[in-house]
Each structure stands twice: as structure tokens, then as C-alpha cells.
Amino acid sequence: MPRLNRSFFERPTPIVARELLGQRLVRVLAGQRLSGLIVETEAYGGPDDAASHAYRRTPRSDIMFGPAGHAYVYFIYGMYFCLNVVTETDGRPGAVLIRGLTPEEGLTIMRGRRAHAPDHSLADGPGKLCQALGIARSENGLDLTTSPELFIEAGVTVPEAQIATTPRIGVRGDAAALSRPWRFVWQRSHLNV
Numbered sequence: 001m002p003r004l005n006r007s008f009f010e011r012p013t014p015i016v017a018r019e020l021l022g023q024r025l026v027r028v029l030a031g032q033r034l035s036g037l038i039v040e041t042e043a044y045g046g047p048d049d050a051a052s053h054a055y056r057r058t059p060r061s062d063i064m065f066g067p068a069g070h071a072y073v074y075f076i077y078g079m080y081f082c083l084n085v086v087t088e089t090d091g092r093p094g095a096v097l098i099r100g101l102t103p104e105e106g107l108t109i110m111r112g113r114r115a116h117a118p119d120h121s122l123a124d125g126p127g128k129l130c131q132a133l134g135i136a137r138s139e140n141g142l143d144l145t146t147s148p149e150l151f152i153e154a155g156v157t158v159p160e161a162q163i164a165t166t167p168r169i170g171v172r173g174d175a176a177a178l179s180r181p182w183r184f185v186w187q188r189s190h191l192n193v
Contacts, residue, residue: 001153006145009068013087013094014182017043018165020085021186022158025101027133028149032109034133036101036123037155042168043182044084046093050173051180054093063141064093071150073130073140080127081136085144085152099169099183100124103132162187 004023009016018041026035044052046064053061053074063072064086072084072095088094101123103110110122110132123129130136135150144151164185171177 001155003145004069004152004154006067006069009085009087009145010089011087013043013045013096016085016087016094017041017096017182018163018184020096020098020152021163021184022156024104024153024155025098025133026151026153027106027135029106029109029134032106034103034106034109035153036103036105037186038098038100038152039102039186040098040100040124041184042097042099043087043180043184044095044097044168046088049177049180051168051171051177052093052095054095055173057093061093064095065091067143069143069145071135071139071142071144071147073135073137075137076127081130082126083130083135083139097126098129099126100185101129101132158186158188 020038020041023038024035046054054064067090068087070086072086073081083098084095086095103122114122114132123132139150142150164187165181166183167179168183
């Protein structure tokens with residue numbers, strides 16, 4: 001399958017977040033291909049989005065202001081990595097958090113990385129997804145349009161009728177940040193809205 005090109009990501013963040021549903025996230029780890037269809041995303045903007053890391057530009061969030069199509073990986077709660085994809089045009093910040101996958105390839109490896117997790121919850125959260133796929137700080141900044149180890153391929157088209165849109169989960173910020181309907185979930189997936 002062809003990988004998504006930069007022009008896919010150089011669009012408004014909520015549009016990219018919605019259209020990433022059904023696309024295939026691929027991680028090549030120790031020569032093995034691990035993949036899954038993206039089933040949950042969240043959009044994050046710039047200085048007008050108090051829930052976003054780009055609300056205030058810092059060394060950590062600087063990548064969100066750069067070219068679209070790059071991985072933004074950060075560490076939270078002292079224990080989890082989260083994978084985001086930079087969006088928008090260069091200089092305009094935005095990123096999409098990949099919140100969940102339905103695993104397709106490399107299940108044996110994912111099971112080993114997520115011991116005791118049932119198959120339906122191997123990658124059903126941003127931290128679990130990074131653990132299952134072996135994504136960590138070393139992947140921060142990878143160009144997903146050219147990297148041989150982390151990229152997104154064209155997957156399936158998800159009909160609008162199968163997409164739930166809700167406010168984002170666990171965000172902080174002002175009333176606008178808390179109520180923005182920028183979480184997108186493919187309802188036919190195993191995830192609950």
C-alpha cells in the first residue's frame with residue numbers, strides 16, 4: 001500500500017485527525033513489520049488551543065511548528081510515550097494524537113511487548129499503542145513520509161456514519177479547549193466511545 005504523503009498532513013488538523021481513521025500505522029522493529037488500522041485520534045491546534053502543547057511554544061512543542069508529516073513523540077506521567085503526527089503548513093502549529101489502533105500485523109511481537117493484555121486492548125490507548133509498537137523518544141522527529149521504520153499507509157475509507165466525534169479526553173485548558181469536538185472514533189472498531 002502507498003504511504004501517505006506530506007500533502008495529506010499539510011491540512012487543517014481536525015480534517016487530518018478525522019481522515020487518519022482507517023489508515024494503517026506501520027512500525028518496522030528489528031526487521032519485523034507491526035501495523036494496525038487507526039481507530040481513534042485527537043486534534044490539537046496552536047496558540048488558540050489551550051489544551052495543546054503549542055499553546056505556549058517551548059523546546060518540546062517546537063516540532064509542532066515545523067513541517068507536517070513528522071512524528072512528535074513525548075513522555076507523560078513519567079511512564080508513557082504518546083505518538084502525534086505534525087499537521088498544518090510549516091510555521092502554523094498542529095498535531096494529531098494517535099489514540100488507538102486495531103492491530104493487524106505483528107501480533108505476536110505486540111503481545112510480547114504488552115504481556116497479559118488481551119488482543120482487543122493491545123493498542124487501545126496512546127501509551128499502550130506506543131508500548132505495543134516500540135515507539136519511544138528516539139522516534140521523535142522522524143519524517144513519516146520517508147522513514148523506513150515508522151510511517152502511515154493508505155488503509156480503508158471510513159464512512160461518516162461510522163465516526164463518533166466527542167470532546168478530547170483528559171485535557172486541561174479553558175472552556176473552549178474542554179468542549180472542542182476534536183476526538184474522532186471509528187465506531188465499528190473494538191473501542192467504545
